[in-house]
Amino acid sequence: MRRAAAFLALLLCLYWTRAQGESGGLTGNDITQTEVQSEILGVKSTSDQTNISPDIWAELKELRDMAIEHSVELRKLGEENTAIQTRLTASENEVKELQRENTVLKARMKTSENVMEELKMENTDLQSRVTAFEDKSTVLEARMNASENEVEELKRQIADQPKVAFSLGLTDGGQVGPFNTDITLKFSKVITNFGQVYSPITGVFTAPVRGAYYFSFNLLDIRSNVWSVVYLYHNDKRVLWSHHYNYGNGNNRLSSSLVLQLEKGDVVYMVLPAGYSVYDDANDHTSFNGFLLFPL
Template sequence: MRRAAAFLVLLLCLYWTRAQGESGGVTGNDITKTEVQSEILGVKATSDQTNITPDIWAELKELRDMAIEHSVELRNSKSKMEKLEQENTAIQARLTASESKNAVLVARMNANEIEMVKLKIENEVLKTRMKTSENVMEELKRENTDLQSIVTTFEDKSKVLETRMNASENEVEELKRHIHTDRPKVAFSFGLTNAGRIGPFNTAITLKFSKVFTNFGQAYSPITGLFTAPVRGAYYFSFTTVDTRGNTYSAIHLYHNDKRVLDNYNHSYQHGYNRLSNSLILQLEKGDVVYMVLPEGYSVYDDSNYRSTFNGFLIFPL
C-alpha cells in the first residue's frame, strides 16, 4: 500500500514538472518547486537545469503505467480481500455451526459412551447370571441323571415285584382252585338226643350224636358216632355236654383213633346242670376217626334245647 502511494505521488510530481517545461520557462518559484520535487524524488537539481531529457520522461511514463497497473491490482486485491473476508465470515459461520454440531455430537458420544459402559456392566451381570444358570442346569442334569437311574432301578425292581406278584397271584389262584376243587367240603354239627339223660353205665360207651345241624361231606356217622377223615389235613373239633344230676361228677372224653386226647371233668353241687366244654385242632390222616366217649359211671343230658353238641370241620388239607 505504501509503495503504491509513493509511486502515485512521484508520478504526479513528474507530470507537473513536464507541464511547466512545455509552457516556456521556469521562474524562481518554479525553480524552488523543482528543487523541492527533486529532493522528494531523491535527485539533486542544479541551478542550470531547465529541461528534462526524453529518457527520463519515458521512465516516468513507464512508472505511471506501473502505478496505474498497481492501482488496478490494488483494487482487484481489495475485491479479492472483501471476497476472502466474506468467505472467511461464511467459513467462520460454518465453523461455528460445525462446532455446535460437534458439541452435540460430543455430548451424544459421551452419552453413548456412558450407555456403552452401562451395557458392558449389564452384559457382565448377564454373563455371571448365565454362568450361574449353566451351573444350575448342569446340577439339574446330574440330578436328572441320578433320578433317571433311580427310576430305572425302581422300574427294574417294579418289574421284578410285578413278576413275583404275578407268580404269587398264580399260586393263589392255584391254591384257590385246589381249595375249591381238590379240597373236600367237610364240616359237621350235631346235637346228642331229645331223650333226656343218658347213663350212667357200667362200661364206657361211644356217644352217638343223632340230631343233625350240618354234615357236609357226610364224614360223621350218627349210627356209629364216628367222624372219619376223608383226606389228610388239619381239623378243628369242639363239644359241649350237660349233666343235670346234683352233687355229682361229670366226665367226657375225646378220642383220636384209640388214643384219648381230651379228658374233661367237673363236679356239680346241689343244683346240677354241670357243663363241660372244650375244643382242639388235630392233624388227621385219611381214614382216622374221632369220637366222643362217656366213661362208665357218668351220665350226660340233652333235650330239645340242644344242651349237648359235637362239632368239627376241615381247616385245610395237607
C-alpha cells in the same frame, strides 16, 4: 500507470472484503448495495481519471459477486460441519451407551452361564437319583411280582384245599341217657357241615384228606350228685376222657378240645359211657365242633 494503480486498489478492496467475510466480520448478506455503489463510484472516479474501460468494471463486479458467493458457501459449509460434529458427538454417546449396555449384557450372560452350569449339575444329580430310584423300583417290582406269585400260589392251594368244618348240636329232646351200654352220640342238629364230613345218622366224622384237625366239645348234665363223663375216639382208640362230679349245687358242665393228625378215611366220634347222661335243648348246651387246620 494510473490505470494499473486503480486496478490494484480495487483488487485490494475485494481481498479485504473476502477476508472480512471469512473471519466473521462482513458476510455476503452484510455487504449492502450502498457499499457496492460506493466502491464502484470510488473506482469510477479514479477510472475517470485513469480512463478504465467498461469491460474491466464488469469483470471486477463479477469477481466481487464470486467472492461473496464463495463466502456464503464457506459459511454454509461451516454450519454443515458444525451439524456433522454434533451428530458425531451424539453418535459417540450412543456408541458409549451401547458399550455400557453390552458390558451389562455380558455380565448378565456370565451370570446366566453360571446358573446354567449349576442347573446342569443339579440335573445330573437328579438323573443319578432317578436312576437309583428306578433300580430300587425294579428290585421292588421284582419282589412284588414274587410276592404276588406266592399269594397266587397260596390262593391256588387254598382253593385246592378241601373245605372241612362242622358245628353240631345234640338234640332238642332234653336228657339223653343213661344207657346200659356205651353209645355213640349222634349230633342231629347240624349248624354247619362244610364238605359233608360229619354224618348225623352215624354220629361219625370221616377225614377227607390227610392233615391236622381241631376238635372241641361242650356238655351239660342237669342231674345232681352224679358223675358226668364223655369220651372222644379216633378210629377205635379213645384219645380223650373228660369227667366231672356234680355235688348238687347246679348243673354239671364239661368242655375240652384237641388237635389230631388224621389220615384220609380216619374217623372221629364221641361216646357216652353206660350209666351216664347228657342234656340238650334248643339252646345247644351240648355241642361238637371240628375243622381242618391244614393238609399234610
